[in-house]
Structures are given as C-alpha cells and as structure tokens.
Amino acid sequence: MSLRLPSEIVVERFLPTARAMLATELHDRGFTQKEVADRLGLTQAAVSKYLRGDVTVEDRFAEDERMQATMAAIADGFADGSMDGYETLSELLDLVRAFEDRGPICAVHEEEMPALEGLGCDLCVRGTDDAVLAEREALAAVRRAARRIANEPGMADHVPNVGTNVGTAVPDAADATDVAAVPGRLQAVNGRVVVPADPEFGASQRVAETIRAAMAADPQVRGALNLATSERLLDAARERGIDPVEFDADYDERGDRLREHFRERGAVPRVAYHEGAFGIEPVTYVFGETATEATALAVDLVESTRGE
Structure with a gap:
C-alpha cells in the first residue's frame, strides 16, 4: 500500500499551483518580477519560471472557483495595501482546510493513495478544537480592525494622547487573558495611526475590563475600541439614533460601575463615554459584537465629523 500524507499533496501540488496563480495575478496588476518575488518569498528567477509556465500546476486546484477567487482577493489585497503576509497565510490555510474537507485535495489524495477510496475519509477535518477556533477568530477580528483604523x-x-486600543473577547471570557488587543496601543504619529504589533491575548487590561463589563449584560457584545471624547463624535452618534451613556472616569472599580450602568439600561449602548478627571483623559468607547463591528461604527462616526 502506498502511504501519502495530505501535507505532501499540499506541498507538491497545491503550493506550486497557488504560487503560479498568484504570480500571474500580481503581474497582471502591474507588479514587477522583483516585487512579486518579494511578496511571495521567492527568487526573481523562480517568479520568471512561474510566469513562463515552466511549472506543473494541478488543474483540479487551478480550475476551482474558490481557488481563483482567493488568489484574486490576495492579489487585490497586496495591490491596495489592505492585506499583509499574515492575512495572506490565513486565507491560504482556510482554502487548504476547505480543500481537505472532501474537496480537491481529497480527490488527489485518494488518487495517490487508493486505499482511501470510498472510505469517506475525514482525517483532515475531524476533531476541531472550538476553543482554538474562537481564539483565532478573536485575533483575526482585532487584526482586521486595527488595519482599518490605520488605513x-x-x-x-x-486617537487619545494615551493611544487607542481595540479588542475582541472569546466567548465566556474569564479575565484579560481571554481578550485579544494590540500590545502597546495604536498611536497617532504625524497624522496617521501606527499599529505597533500584531494582536495578543492579555495585551490591554483597560479594554478587557470594558468588554467584560459589556459581556456581563450582553454576552454577544465582545468587541470595543476607545477614541478621544469629543462633542463632534457624540453628536454623530446621536444623529444615528444612538444615545451615548456617560460613566465615571475614575479607574477604581470601573468595571463594576459599567456593569451597573449596563444592567440599569437593560442593554449595552453602542457608545459610552466619560469626560475625564484629574490625570485621566476623556475617552469614548464604541461597542460591537466583535472588534471589526465596533470599528466599522467608529469609522462611520469619524467620517461624519469631517468638515465640522
């Protein structure tokens, strides 16, 4: 019996096909061979080889609509700066997982290892760890949110002088280590927002405390970010039918006081703010089911304040 691992199919068939398709997509968008090589981690000679078609591609992958859509999306992301290497890897791994779930990778695997044929093999997809999946989703939400804020x-x-942070909690978050945020906070530098690092769990005690207070009232609200409090921002919220909730700026027992505010209200407001205190800068929190949703609302509010 021949013994072939699914990972061999990925390395020997999927990866060359993906690289060839990506190289072509990027070249079609005006990238030079050197730029393509830099993006894909290849030599320029290798890129030239891919572009000439001097590599064997697996038609079952190349002709798959999901593969074509993913390669185009990655190329668009590279072209407009909305996608980095981490997000590209995430997209490719998602595609591999989909192809391993009775998809074209399975078809190639069965062909090369006939003993699997007709077994309905699910070795690649069974036993998904829900906790690990939730952590990945939380990190991905924060990464997308931070990138949107920066762009x-x-x-x-x-952005307050102390910086902005954005976070997403996993379901049933017990403490700050269950909330993903950006280490070091996002800072405003020369008119643009700088993201200092990739998100991590436990990176922001303050955002974690705020999100967990929201989750105590509504477990679906697991995302938030902070901005500088301003009348322009609060008025933009009110114009959208959002009633911002004011709370005490003091740090002591802030989480408990927020929980009390939310319980009295019977729901988590989309916007909550304080006016600051001695040594405490005024801050507004925007909430959502994830960091991505909270950021979408924050961006909408900020766009409404332009020109005022």
Whole structure:
C-alpha cells in the first residue's frame, strides 16, 4: 500500500499551483518580477519560471472557483495595501482546510493513495478544537480592525494622547487573558495611526475590563475600541439614533460601575463615554459584537465629523 500524507499533496501540488496563480495575478496588476518575488518569498528567477509556465500546476486546484477567487482577493489585497503576509497565510490555510474537507485535495489524495477510496475519509477535518477556533477568530477580528483604523483617513484626529486600543473577547471570557488587543496601543504619529504589533491575548487590561463589563449584560457584545471624547463624535452618534451613556472616569472599580450602568439600561449602548478627571483623559468607547463591528461604527462616526 502506498502511504501519502495530505501535507505532501499540499506541498507538491497545491503550493506550486497557488504560487503560479498568484504570480500571474500580481503581474497582471502591474507588479514587477522583483516585487512579486518579494511578496511571495521567492527568487526573481523562480517568479520568471512561474510566469513562463515552466511549472506543473494541478488543474483540479487551478480550475476551482474558490481557488481563483482567493488568489484574486490576495492579489487585490497586496495591490491596495489592505492585506499583509499574515492575512495572506490565513486565507491560504482556510482554502487548504476547505480543500481537505472532501474537496480537491481529497480527490488527489485518494488518487495517490487508493486505499482511501470510498472510505469517506475525514482525517483532515475531524476533531476541531472550538476553543482554538474562537481564539483565532478573536485575533483575526482585532487584526482586521486595527488595519482599518490605520488605513482610514481622519482617524488619527480621534486617537487619545494615551493611544487607542481595540479588542475582541472569546466567548465566556474569564479575565484579560481571554481578550485579544494590540500590545502597546495604536498611536497617532504625524497624522496617521501606527499599529505597533500584531494582536495578543492579555495585551490591554483597560479594554478587557470594558468588554467584560459589556459581556456581563450582553454576552454577544465582545468587541470595543476607545477614541478621544469629543462633542463632534457624540453628536454623530446621536444623529444615528444612538444615545451615548456617560460613566465615571475614575479607574477604581470601573468595571463594576459599567456593569451597573449596563444592567440599569437593560442593554449595552453602542457608545459610552466619560469626560475625564484629574490625570485621566476623556475617552469614548464604541461597542460591537466583535472588534471589526465596533470599528466599522467608529469609522462611520469619524467620517461624519469631517468638515465640522
């Protein structure tokens, strides 16, 4: 009996096909061979080989609509700066997992290892760890949110002097280590927002405390970010039918006081703020089911304040 691991199919068939397709997509978008090589971690000679078609591609992968859509999305992300290497890897791994779930990788695997044929093999997809999946989703939500904040014009004007952070908690978060945020906070530098690092769990005690207070009232609200409090921002919220909730700025027992506010209200507001205190800068929190959703609302509010 021949013995072939699914990972061999990925390395020997999927990866060359993906590289060839990506190289072509990027070249079609005006990338030079050197730029393509830098993006894909290849030599320029290797890129030239891919572009000439001097590599064997697996048609079952190349002709799959999911593969074509993913390669185009990655190329678009590289072209407009909305996707980095980490996110590209995430997209590719998601595609591999989909192809391993009775998809074209399975078809090639069965062909090369006939003993699997007709067994309905699920070795690649069974035993998913829900906790690990939830952590990945939380990190991905924060990463997307931080990138959008950094790319959105005008956001730097609403970053507090202490910086902005954005977070997402896993379901049933017990403490700050269950909340993903950006280490070191996002800072406004020369009119733009700088993201200092990839998100990590336990990176922000303050954002974690705020999100966990929201989750105590509504477990679905697991995302939040902070901005500088301003009348422009609060008015933009009110114009959208959002009633911002004011709370005490003091740090002592802030989480408990927020929980009390949310319980009295019967729901978590989309926007909550304080006016600051001695040594405490005024801050507004925007909430959502994830960091991505909270950031979408924050961007919408910021866009409404332009030109005022």
